Amino acid sequence: MNIRRLADHLNISIGTVSRALNNRPGVHPETLEKVLKAATELGYVANQSGRSLRRGATNTIGFVIETGHPAHQAGDQFFYVVLDAMNLYLAEQRYDLVVLPCHSADDPVEFLSRVIARGIVDALVMTATRRVDHRIAQLAKSKLPFMTLGRSETPGNYSWIDLDFEGVARRSVQEVVKLGHRRIAVGLPDNDVALGYHYKAGYLKGLAEAGIAVDESLIIRVPTSEVGGFSLGKQVAGMADQPTALLLCSEVTAAGVYAAFGETGVEAGRDISIVAFRENPLMRFLNPAPACFRLDLDALGTRLGETVLDLLSPDEEISRRRGEIVPLSFVPGKSLQPPRAGS
Amino acid sequence: MNIRRLADHLNISIGTVSRALNNRPGVHPETLEKVLKAATELGYVANQSGRSLRRGATNTIGFVIETGHPAHQAGDQFFYVVLDAMNLYLAEQRYDLVVLPCHSADDPVEFLSRVIARGIVDALVMTATRRVDHRIAQLAKSKLPFMTLGRSETPGNYSWIDLDFEGVARRSVQEVVKLGHRRIAVGLPDNDVALGYHYKAGYLKGLAEAGIAVDESLIIRVPTSEVGGFSLGKQVAGMADQPTALLLCSEVTAAGVYAAFGETGVEAGRDISIVAFRENPLMRFLNPAPACFRLDLDALGTRLGETVLDLLSPDEEISRRRGEIVPLSFVPGKSLQPPRAGS
DNA sequence: ACAACTTTCGTAAACGTTTACGAGTCGACC
DNA sequence: GGTCGACTCGTAAACGTTTACGAAAGTTGT
Numbered sequence: 001m002n003i004r005r006l007a008d009h010l011n012i013s014i015g016t017v018s019r020a021l022n023n024r025p026g027v028h029p030e031t032l033e034k035v036l037k038a039a040t041e042l043g044y045v046a047n048q049s050g051r052s053l054r055r056g057a058t059n060t061i062g063f064v065i066e067t068g069h070p071a072h073q074a075g076d077q078f079f080y081v082v083l084d085a086m087n088l089y090l091a092e093q094r095y096d097l098v099v100l101p102c103h104s105a106d107d108p109v110e111f112l113s114r115v116i117a118r119g120i121v122d123a124l125v126m127t128a129t130r131r132v133d134h135r136i137a138q139l140a141k142s143k144l145p146f147m148t149l150g151r152s153e154t155p156g157n158y159s160w161i162d163l164d165f166e167g168v169a170r171r172s173v174q175e176v177v178k179l180g181h182r183r184i185a186v187g188l189p190d191n192d193v194a195l196g197y198h199y200k201a202g203y204l205k206g207l208a209e210a211g212i213a214v215d216e217s218l219i220i221r222v223p224t225s226e227v228g229g230f231s232l233g234k235q236v237a238g239m240a241d242q243p244t245a246l247l248l249c250s251e252v253t254a255a256g257v258y259a260a261f262g263e264t265g266v267e268a269g270r271d272i273s274i275v276a277f278r279e280n281p282l283m284r285f286l287n288p289a290p291a292c293f294r295l296d297l298d299a300l301g302t303r304l305g306e307t308v309l310d311l312l313s314p315d316e317e318i319s320r321r322r323g324e325i326v327p328l329s330f331v332p333g334k335s336l337q338p339p340r341a342g343s
Numbered sequence: 344m345n346i347r348r349l350a351d352h353l354n355i356s357i358g359t360v361s362r363a364l365n366n367r368p369g370v371h372p373e374t375l376e377k378v379l380k381a382a383t384e385l386g387y388v389a390n391q392s393g394r395s396l397r398r399g400a401t402n403t404i405g406f407v408i409e410t411g412h413p414a415h416q417a418g419d420q421f422f423y424v425v426l427d428a429m430n431l432y433l434a435e436q437r438y439d440l441v442v443l444p445c446h447s448a449d450d451p452v453e454f455l456s457r458v459i460a461r462g463i464v465d466a467l468v469m470t471a472t473r474r475v476d477h478r479i480a481q482l483a484k485s486k487l488p489f490m491t492l493g494r495s496e497t498p499g500n501y502s503w504i505d506l507d508f509e510g511v512a513r514r515s516v517q518e519v520v521k522l523g524h525r526r527i528a529v530g531l532p533d534n535d536v537a538l539g540y541h542y543k544a545g546y547l548k549g550l551a552e553a554g555i556a557v558d559e560s561l562i563i564r565v566p567t568s569e570v571g572g573f574s575l576g577k578q579v580a581g582m583a584d585q586p587t588a589l590l591l592c593s594e595v596t597a598a599g600v601y602a603a604f605g606e607t608g609v610e611a612g613r614d615i616s617i618v619a620f621r622e623n624p625l626m627r628f629l630n631p632a633p634a635c636f637r638l639d640l641d642a643l644g645t646r647l648g649e650t651v652l653d654l655l656s657p658d659e660e661i662s663r664r665r666g667e668i669v670p671l672s673f674v675p676g677k678s679l680q681p682p683r684a685g686s
Numbered sequence: 687a688c689a690a691c692t693t694t695c696g697t698a699a700a701c702g703t704t705t706a707c708g709a710g711t712c713g714a715c716c
Numbered sequence: 717g718g719t720c721g722a723c724t725c726g727t728a729a730a731c732g733t734t735t736a737c738g739a740a741a742g743t744t745g746t
Contacts, residue, residue: 001460002702013726018704028724045460049401050702052392053731060463067427084410087444096463099442101430117388120403120439226624259628281569285602345732356696361734371694393732396701462702 006044010034021046052119060096061308062121066108066128067101077280078297079127085301086125093309095122108135116142123308125149129160130192145311149304150194151323159307159321161300165195165249166202168293168328172275173206175291175330176245179338181273182212185243187232187253190221199249218243222253229256236272237264244339245273251280251292258286274335278328288334295328349387353377364389395462403439404651405464409451409471410444420623421640422470428644429468436652438465451478459485466651468492472503473535488654492647493537494666502650502664504643508538508592509545511636511671515618516549518634518673519588522681524616525555528586530575530596533564542592561586565596572599579615580607587682588616594623594635601629617678621671631677638671 007014012031019027020035027035038044052058063083087097098121102111112135115121122145126135129150139146140156147159169186176184186203189196200219207214220235222228229248233256236246248254254276261268268274269288276283276290283290303324313319350357355374362370363378370378381387395401406426430440441464445454455478458464465488469478472493482489483499490502512529519527529546532539543562550557563578565571572591576599579589591597597619604611611617612631619626619633626633646667656662 003704004702014703015705015727016725019725022704024705026724031724043456043460045457046704047396047702048461048463049392049396050731051704053390053396053701053733054703054705056731058392067423067430080410083444084446087410087446088448091446091449096457096461097444099444101426101440101442103427103430103434105431106434113386114388114439117386118391118439120391226628230627255625255628259630262630282598284573285569285598287602287605346734347732357733358697358735359695362695365734367735369694374694389734390732393701394734396703396731397733397735399701 001042001044002047003044006035006038006042009042010038056119057122058120059094060098060121061090061305062115062124063097063099064112064115064124064126065099065101067103078278081297082301082304085298086305087301089302089305090309093305095309100124109138112138116144123147123311125304125308129194130154131194131197132192145308145319147304147308147311147321152194157321159311160323161303161307162198162323162325163195163295164325164327165198166205167325168277169199169202169247169249170206170209171202171293171330172247173203173210175275175336176247176273177206177210177212179273179336181245181339182210183215183218183241183243184212184245184247185218185220185236186247186249187229187257188219188221188249189224190228191223193224195249196221203247224250224253226252226256226259229253230260231256233257233260233266234264237261237266243272245275248274248276251276251278251283254286254290254292255282258290269335269337270340273337273339274333276333276335279331286335290335291333292331293328294331295326300326344385344387345390346387349378349381349385352385353381399462400465401463402437403441403464404433404648405458405467406440406442407455407458407467407469408442408444410446421621424640425644425647428641429648430644432645432648433652436648438652443467452481455481459487466490466654468647468651472537473497474537474540475535476537488651488662490647490651490654490664495537500664502654503666504646504650505541505666505668506538506638507668507670508541509548510668511620512542512545512590512592513549513552514545514636514673515590516546516553518618518679519590519616520549520553520555522616522679524588524682525553526558526561526584526586527555527588527590528561528563528579529590529592530572530600531562531564531592532567533571534566536567538592539564546590567593567596569595569599569602572596573603574599576600576603576609577607580604580609586615588618591617591619594619594621594626597629597633597635598625601633611678612680613683616680616682617676619676619678622674629678633678634676635674636671637674638669643669 003014003017007017016027016031017035020032021039090097100115102108124144124146126146126148129148129152131153133152133154136152136154136156149161151160151162173184188200204214220232222232232253236243237260258268266272274290276292279292279294283292310318346357346360350360359370359374360378363375364382433440443458445451467487467489469489469491472491472495474496476495476497479495479497479499492504494503494505516527531543547557563575565575575596579586580603601611609615617633619635622635622637626635653661
C-alpha cells in the first residue's frame, strides 16, 4: 500500500493525498476527511524511506548507549525509565526513538561515522559522556545535531543535561559534617567518565567549606559496579585509620560496599556512615537504608526529549545550544549516624 | 556527499560506482580499487533512505522491548549483555541493530503497525512474549519476518528461542527433593508472560516424578520485581505450615525474598531452601548464596542474531522458521540445605 | 575479415514521498 | 462581462540509490 494506490482508490492525485496527510494548507475539508478516513481504513502509513529521502529528515531521534560500559547500565532501571519517558514525549511530537547500542569493543568514532553518513536519525542523544570525548569533536564536525547526557569538557556546539553531581557531593559532605564526621572517604569511578570529576569537585568544595584538609588516601577509585563496590568496601574496612563516613557517586557500588561490610563485620551507620547516590528500588533491600538523593527519572526523560527536539527547531532562538543541571533532593537514611565516641 | 559527487570526482558513472561499492560482478579490478579508495578518502557512505527505497530493505534489525514492563528489565544486565552480543554478530554481517522501545502505556499493536508500515526494519526480535500474544498474530499477518525471545502459544510462522524454564523448574524440584524436601513452594509471575506457564509445568512435572501431591497454596503469584519478591518472602514466612523450599523463576525476586526473610527472622538455607533462576552478579551479594542456573548470555545474543538473519536468507531451507530451547546449567549454592529435623 | 562472445561501463528507470508550480473553477467586484 | 483573487487540485521534478538493459571495446575462433 503506497500513496499512489491510496490516491487511485480515492480518484484523486497523490499530491492532494500527501497534502492532506501532512495537513498542509489548501486542501478542501471534505477531501481532507475522505483521505484521512481512507488512510486509516486501508492502514496506510507513509513509507519512511521515501519520506526521508525527499525531506532529508527521518523524524527519528537516536539514543546512543555503550553496551559494554558498566557505569550506566548496572543494576537498575535508570535507562529504562528515562527511555520510557523520553519515548512518550517524542511520540507526542510525532518523532520516533531508536536506541543505538555501540558495542564496547567497537570504535565509537567509527560507529558514529556510520550513523551519521547513513542519515538514519535527525539528532542524537549521547550517553556515558567522557571528560575528553572524541565523539563530541566528531559530531560537532558533522552537521548532525546532538546533545549529551552528562557534560564534557570537550568544546563543541551542543546542548547537554547533567545531574548535579557536584551539588550532591557537596551536600553529602555537609550532611556528614553536620553529624560530626571529619574523616570522610569518597569512592570515585576509575575511568574518565565526566561525573567523577564533578563529584570530586563537590567533595573538595565541601571539605574546604568545613575546613577539613584533603587526605588523598581517602579518595578511592574503583570500577562502577557491584564488584567495584565490594572492593571499595574491603579497602575501607581494612584501613588502619578508618574513615567514619563514605560517600558514593553510584548506587550500584553501594550494594557491593554493604556486602563487603557484611563480610568484615563493619556495620554501616554504626561504624561508617554511608551516603549513596541515587535512590532506587534496590535500596529498599539494603540494611540500614542508605541516605541518598532522589531524582525524577520521568522528568529527566521528558526534558531530554524536549531538549533534543529544540535542537531541530527552525527558530534560531529555540535551537540554540544550552546546558542544564538537574538538581537532586536529599533523602535521609539510617546509614547516616554521628561518628562513634571512640573515633 | 552523494554517489553522484563521488562519481564525478572519479570521472565515471554512478552505476559503476554503485556496482563497485556493493561489489557486484563486472567491474574492472582497477576501477574497483579506485572507487573504494576514493570512497574512504571522501568518507562516502551510502545514504540509507535512498538505498532502502530502491532495494526495499533497510539492512536493519529491530529489537522490541517493553519499557514499562518490569519482568525483562529489572535489576540486571540481561538485556545489555544480550544486545551487546547480538549487535556484535549483526555488525559482522553488515546489519544494524536498533532497539525499539514500546511504551508501556502505548498499544503494542498500534506501535507495531507503525514500525511495519514505515518499513524501518527488515526483521524484528520480540521480547516479553505472552502466552497469547496479539502482536504475533499481527506480525504473522504482515509480511515482516520476526522471531520471539520466549515462545508463545499463539500460532504463527515465526522462529523463537526460549530459555528452558520447564527444565530449570524440574531440575530445581529434583535438587530439593534429593535433599529431602517435600513441601516445595514456587513463586510465579502474576501476568501472562509465557515463561510462567513453562516454569509451572516443570514444577508440576518434578512433583509428579517425586510422587508429591500438588498443594495450590504453595503456588504463589507475585509481580516480577524486588517488591514482588519482598511480598512473596513475607507471605511464605507468615505461613502456618511453612514450606521448606522455595523455587523462583526470576532472579530479581530473590533479592526481595532475602530482604523479607531478613525482616522476619527466617534464614535462607536453614529455614527454607531457595533455588533462584538465573545466576547474575547481584547474587554475589545475597547471603547465603542462592542456588541458581547459569546461562551464557553472550551465546544467547549471538544465537538471536543468527536466527533472525536466517529468516532473511533467500535459501528456503535456511529461512524456515524454527524453535530452539536454550538449556541452563545448575549452580549449587548455600541456600540449599536439607530440611531441618523439626519440619 | 567477420561473427560471436566476454568484459566493462554508461544510461535511464524505478523505489515512495513531498512540494513548487501552474491550471482550473468559482465568486466578487468594478 | 471581464479582471482579479481565493481556493483547490493535478503535474512533474526531486531526493539518492540500485539494477536491467544496451552499447562499446576487446578477445577469440573460423
